Amino acid sequence: MDLLKEGIDNKCVLATTLTKKLSIDNHTQTYTIYKIRLDQLYYNDQNDRIATWISQYKAENGIDRLDMDNKEQYNRTIQSFITDSNPEALKKTQNNIELIGQQEPGVVLADGRIIDGNRRFACLRNLEQKTEQTHYFDAVILEHDIAHNVKEIKKMELWLQHGVDKAVDYNPIDRLVGIYNDIVENKLLTVREYYISINKTQSEADIQREVEKAKLMVEFLEFINAPKQFYLARTMNLSESLKDLYSMLNKVKDDDIREDLKNNVFAQLIMAPVGDTNRYIRKIGKIASNTRLLDDYLSEQSQLVEKVCDIVEHYPVTTERVINEQIRAQKELQDNFSHSTEKWVSKADGDTSRNRPAHLAEKAYEMLDTIDTNIFKKMSDIQKDDIRKKLDLIQQIIDSIRDELDV
Known part of the structure; x- marks a missing residue:
């Protein structure tokens, strides 16, 4: 009608x-x-x-x-x-x-x-x-x-x-599905057209990031043998984890390591080694930020990732029931993932602690380097004396640090 x-x-x-x-x-x-x-x-x-x-x-x-x-x-x-x-x-x-x-x-x-x-x-x-x-x-x-x-x-x-x-109260995954369908799958809109259509409430760069996250979501579903079963991404609450994975991958320059990292995170997303998956994936981000440790971490876990792939291949299509009752029933595999990750997170935290003094020294240098000394000519004697006292304190701290370094 x-x-x-x-x-x-x-x-x-x-x-x-x-x-x-x-x-x-x-x-x-x-x-x-x-x-x-x-x-x-x-x-x-x-x-x-x-x-x-x-x-x-x-x-x-x-x-x-x-x-x-x-x-x-x-x-x-x-x-x-x-x-x-x-x-x-x-x-x-x-x-x-x-x-x-x-x-x-x-x-x-x-x-x-x-x-x-x-x-x-x-x-x-x-x-x-x-x-x-x-x-x-x-x-x-x-x-x-x-x-x-x-x-x-x-x-x-x-x-x-x-x-x-x-207010747009989309579930974040539903939003990603819409973006994927409109921009990637059906090529209905370009990023620019999407940006204009939403009245510029987000930047084009933000929308492009959403596109890349949507692509990661689709790749994950293909990895677990559930192509375009978007509801799984919603029920697994993957929005924050996809965001963290996108951030991790952007920091890795080597294509092979990027691919290994992506598959490693995909494997752990479907296994869910611990209760709070989003927090767990953020821990992996600590390791991914350390180029010295990342390759060794991925090598150690490569066999675990292969086991996940073997398990997934047993099922023609991965459903929510298969994930919860079969795949995540592999408690030993979950524990192996978790123990390995916690070990390498501890190493990453140790590296961060050891590097912290150098980072703070660099920050202190950058702050002092921004001082415009020309302004001293316009200061009163009292103001200049105040700065001299603070510089004396800084010098005392520097001398103390140098003494500790020479021990």
Whole structure:
């Protein structure tokens, strides 16, 4: 059904006197806001907020796409994802709508697909079921279809969700999935276009870093034999670990060592040797920062990484159940990873302690070197005497350090 034709004719869609400005394809226009009966609408399955939930549903049901033949069943399925992804946010929005009504209009396509306002739509559906009264969704209706306008619709969706003074409460992994799909996989947008679409709320450099983290996420899923099963990255809470891994890899210049380090971290992410994986991966970062130790650490753990690869190969597809009940049941392997890492972290900490005096001496030199001696001419005698006293104290400390060095 075309909401702007049959919808209006059938009284399912009612025009209001309110309007909303939208910018589409660099053209800003004022659009009428309509009241649309809920049964005429359906969720957007390309909503980045629920990207990992959709990937999980597809994986668990062995399907490539969601069945849209039964629109109500489709809506119930998507609504469960929206609810589970952030139940507190949904509850807060629903309470607000119940109290004062829908304040922010959504944006829908003429066929009923919701581009902006999926959570508000979910709240109204809940309230309609609760009150057993017909509810309407306030929204702009665009004469676009997603098949021929996918790029412009995505840009508009990003602008609406990032650039209109609204907090974007994406799960960080869902955000990475959206960035990967839009910029890397489908090449729908360039980094520059994405940056402009989110109203420049992040720098291009920040978005490029997100792209690289998203690529690492995809590589990890391929490493564990779960290609594009993005929900695993969410359930494993990998956002901080991916950030730390990205930082580690940037400090390593040798390509072979970079690859070994990446595979080592991937292996330990799936094994989870200790409870707090994010904190554990940060410890590896200490070792990665020490070029003298890193190669030996990776060599010692190489056999452990190979064992992880062998275990993963036993399963046609790695699922959450396989990870929790099979792979992470290898307690001896987990302990070996942990003991080895703790040993090398201690060595890295020792190196840091030994190098600390040199770092502090260098810092002291840099601070003193920044003094502009020309300013002394403008100082009073009292100010100059104060500086001389402090220099005397500094000299005493230097003499004491030199004496200790000569022992």
